[in-house]
Amino acid sequence: MTGGPDLVVAGAGGGLAGALRAAELGLSVLVVEASEHFRRGNNTSMSTAMFPGAGSRWQKAAGVEDSPDRFAADIAAKTGGRADARLARTLAEVSGPLVEWLADSAGLPLSLVTDFNYPGHSVHRCHSVPGRHGSSVIDHLARRVREHPGIDLLVPAALVDVTTTGGPGAATTVRGALVRYPDGTQEEIPAGAVLLATNGFGADRALVRRHLPEIAEALYQGGERSRGDALRIGGGLGAATGYLDAYQGHGAVAAGAGTLVGWATIIHGGIMVDLDGRRFGDETRGYSEYAAELAARPGSTGWIVLDETIFEQCRPFQDFRDTVESGVLVWADDAEGLAEATGLPAGALARELEAGAAAARGERPDEHGRTHWERPLAAPYAAVRVVPALFHTQGGLLVDGDAAVVDPGDRPIPGLYAAGGAAAGISGHGAGGYLPGNGLLPAFGLAYLAAGAIARRTTTREN
Template structure:
């Protein structure tokens, strides 16, 4: 990475607000800045914007939105804040948690009302995993591509200057650490120097930078069966630029893992089936964890198994729960769902010891009937036994998103260790510190896109206000 440059240069063009990265955070920041009246340049390194947003299921957790209230769900910022702090065992940055919980619902309402983003509640979502109520705002297709596309359409309609194939590889600043511009490189080797009055960094996290992962998240980066499932552009550039300007870093060991990435397809297995009674076994045919304790931490549990893989076992009743979800339909088309009439034949199909699998399923049936306790602490009391035709999906654990980054204040302005803000630098999404506390246990479902749209909204509005006053 070329990093920070303090050279005095002549810029080819200048904008009041420059945003780097056209994921959900960058697009939201650009929309907010435009709503505040600023001229905005949004720079995206890829020729076609995709990134982590398009790879997601498009869900945003938020409290107190009008959509949530219309669905009869009672929730508010105080309850969301309490859930964040409880989930992270008090390790989340309380000021940031308060900022996010206070503004996430407002961000959803603004995106729906001002920019026609088609959010709706996912009322079928069956597990809260730290959310005390359902906060899952998604788009109709339940795909991140739809959300990303809707945000791009909104940005175009709002007059955002979106330039793709524009890789920012250098940030220029003066002796006071005021950012004055960036260098943009093109695929053909040409470059442009773009001046700015304010800079918003939304380059996501550092999951694709193995050295940073090894440094900040050794539990994952040094795992024997390490997997990364994220955009290859998430190299931590924005975080390193901010650090070099004097920014404080926060929650750098926090991450979102996922313990149900299908092999070899690289498609997520919809966890709804596991929430409702499906189980995961290793290649020895044995369960090894409480599958419902923590989706994120399950990634490390499964990577610790032989070959770093396992099998989700489910029946027709659980299959019906996910049958119409896009990821499951893709897996069916690709032949990823293995099916057999009984445990013996399924064991032969997936090559696990048949006696071990039958014993495991017999124990699970006893647990659902209350005849024995789960050795891993899972509550099966509300689950029906697996029965009839059985299915299996081969899965592994993967790092999805890093959750640490630049510390920001309530305006999404990047701050130093003493809490004072850098002159004109803002951050959002995976470039900023998240609400996940430390490690992998504090990640709340849909927190990634919550951080993106919430801090994006705040960063864009604040950057536009600062630029206007310059």
């Protein structure tokens, strides 16, 4: 890469997909990653590897009628119309081609998830890999990146700033990256463009307290390198920011194990109760908003109650299997035994189990408005104590349809791109607008789009 690469990618999560796409389009690429253990420590590797793809071939084969229009409508409905409409439309349109590219070019063994549907998706739209865990996605993509002759991987090294040209009266143009090594030395690397794929600011407690006070004291279950680097770098260039109060939370992290129990337990018919043994809402609205709601309950904790059928239905998830293997599930033959095993008030718990079963059978409306019940829970029961968590932030640098970072006047900053948590996403404000998969979609979709835009710009400049 004499003279520097065409593209420097900061972050080896969704940025790996951007690197592969850029190399496929003929660009020379350098991926800079700060963590030596990124294959187990970034947000993609911690995810359930759900990729929304509207209109994919797997949907067509399964008879699922979907389209970018329908996906965009679902985003608007879940966010109350407060998402970035342009970006939502852009990502809805690229979602189908993206999942097919991930399978056909990047080689991920994707398939459509049809055994249950996540809150907010009106049809089966999420695609995943065997085991439904992001670590296998990162392992696979990292191997592809290391094998590609057009990509260099610099690990561990942190992109701490970008270098620019331009001055008074001239547009600022990004011309390279400033990289810091573990020994404290720094190097300027010239480049045609820089893609910030450094995630958000979930690991910076001060920023979380400033922008996300409702979840600031909850467990942080995300990458430790998510420290707001993109906000700092982009802010230094006058970039616009938005949706800094948006985040993905989760209400189902196993207490004592730190593993993800998973919301499939709820979708398949489980319930959540607080320490008083009472349900406190319609659990099927979404796991993200339930994080803050659980955090507000006594002790900031609760219990998910499931049964043997749900237990078996959740086995496809590696996270759930890890939870089971940790030994934190308790079992009981009836409601009284479950109360004894959990320490919950027996009368309240029994009433909730009976009321939920009656609502599931259609005998009476649920007092919390829950209408989705696959079936009534049946003894023997299992339960697991859960705590709320912040997974990742959903606000950041504003980008256009090419993933180019823009200024407050919506003018692109030449040479600077952002993807994933480094960019403002499509979850609107707060936690309630998060749709499952809409963390990975901006991470991979914007990186994919940035690669295409940089390739077109490079070709035009060379010609």
